[in-house]
Amino acid sequence: MSNISFTGSFSATIIDNNFIDDYMAEAPSPIFSLIYIYAYRCAMFGVSVSNSDIAKKFKILESDVIKAWKYWKSIGLINIVGNKENPCIEFLKSNKNMEEVAAIEDNKVKVVVAKPVFNPSDIADILNKNPEVGDLLRMAEGQKGKPVTSKETEIIVWMYESLELPFEVIFMLLSFCYKNNKPPRYMEKTALDWIEKGILTTEAASGYLSFYNNYGKVLKYFGVADRAVTQNEKVYIDKWISEWKMPFELIELAATRTVTNTGKAAFSYCNKILEKWHSVGYTNVSEVESAEADYINKNNKLKEVSKQPKGTFNNYNQRIYSNEELEEIVKRKGN
Numbered sequence: 001m002s003n004i005s006f007t008g009s010f011s012a013t014i015i016d017n018n019f020i021d022d023y024m025a026e027a028p029s030p031i032f033s034l035i036y037i038y039a040y041r042c043a044m045f046g047v048s049v050s051n052s053d054i055a056k057k058f059k060i061l062e063s064d065v066i067k068a069w070k071y072w073k074s075i076g077l078i079n080i081v082g083n084k085e086n087p088c089i090e091f092l093k094s095n096k097n098m099e100e101v102a103a104i105e106d107n108k109v110k111v112v113v114a115k116p117v118f119n120p121s122d123i124a125d126i127l128n129k130n131p132e133v134g135d136l137l138r139m140a141e142g143q144k145g146k147p148v149t150s151k152e153t154e155i156i157v158w159m160y161e162s163l164e165l166p167f168e169v170i171f172m173l174l175s176f177c178y179k180n181n182k183p184p185r186y187m188e189k190t191a192l193d194w195i196e197k198g199i200l201t202t203e204a205a206s207g208y209l210s211f212y213n214n215y216g217k218v219l220k221y222f223g224v225a226d227r228a229v230t231q232n233e234k235v236y237i238d239k240w241i242s243e244w245k246m247p248f249e250l251i252e253l254a255a256t257r258t259v260t261n262t263g264k265a266a267f268s269y270c271n272k273i274l275e276k277w278h279s280v281g282y283t284n285v286s287e288v289e290s291a292e293a294d295y296i297n298k299n300n301k302l303k304e305v306s307k308q309p310k311g312t313f314n315n316y317n318q319r320i321y322s323n324e325e326l327e328e329i330v331k332r333k334g335n
Contacts, residue, residue, distance in 0.1 A: 015040065016093075019036075019077075031068065032068040032072070034058060035064075035065055035068040036072055036077070036078075038057070039089060043089070051065045052162055061163070061164050062163060062164070063164070066195065067195075067196075077092055078092060123153060130160070132160070132167050135167075136156050136170055137153060139174070140156060143175050143179070144178045151184045152187070155188055158188075163192075163195060166201070169200060169201065172205045172209065173187065173194065174187070176190075211241075214241055215229040215233075215234060216229070218233075218237050218240075218255070219233075221251060221256065222255045222258070222265035223265070233267055236267045236270070240274055244278045246277070246278060250277060250282065250283075250288070251270075251274065253288065254270045254273040254274050257270075257273060258273065
């Protein structure tokens, strides 16, 4: 199991009053402060511990320890150095005031996590104690269509034992990864991402996967099906679906026209089309086609009028008569 080492320069076992008065009171959860203080003590005595060790000590989830490191790093009280196998927590003296701390967006910080290594005997013990883990492995093999690797087994055990993700959520995550031919490393990253996003129920996982699948659906509209969506493309798709509430049939039509006109998946070009349709308020393809047909008919009529040849009479400057004058002309002709 990988350990986390700590570094810091300390002359006494003292917790800064600034931490107690300001930072500790502002922490999202009291357990964050307990983790910080315990780790601070470990740093003073050169003790190395793992996230799992800390979680067991305080009888909490390992994911809570991860969230604590993320928070303390986000406000500048710690730094995480080293590699993912052996991260090092470095304690820092923060110069930020609490107004600056409150303004920091928590989700902007990425944390390096030490994942425990399970040897075969560990896994055997876990399988004996927790039949659900064996069920997950069998279900994973069913999704994959062949036996899972030792690396995949270790990841599944880690998600169940260390991250303590619910059985159903792990199965949904595995199904998604195998369906999309994702490697084991992707499973790890996705599990941590779900914890950070609070995706801990089947409802939350279902909603996330549904939205994620929308990315692939939109890429196919552009004729792209062999790569992952880029971050820039995600921004556009999120805007079309979540902000503008554009129906998929309109996104498909706009994407088709984009590829026809530009020869590529030009998301900025497609965005201009959808932006116009959104401002007008179109809700389906029929409305777009009807409006375009009306526009074309009006233009054709104007062109027909402008193309009419001028006769001899039309070459003269024509006078515009009032209604009274026209009536007088009719009277004269009647006489």
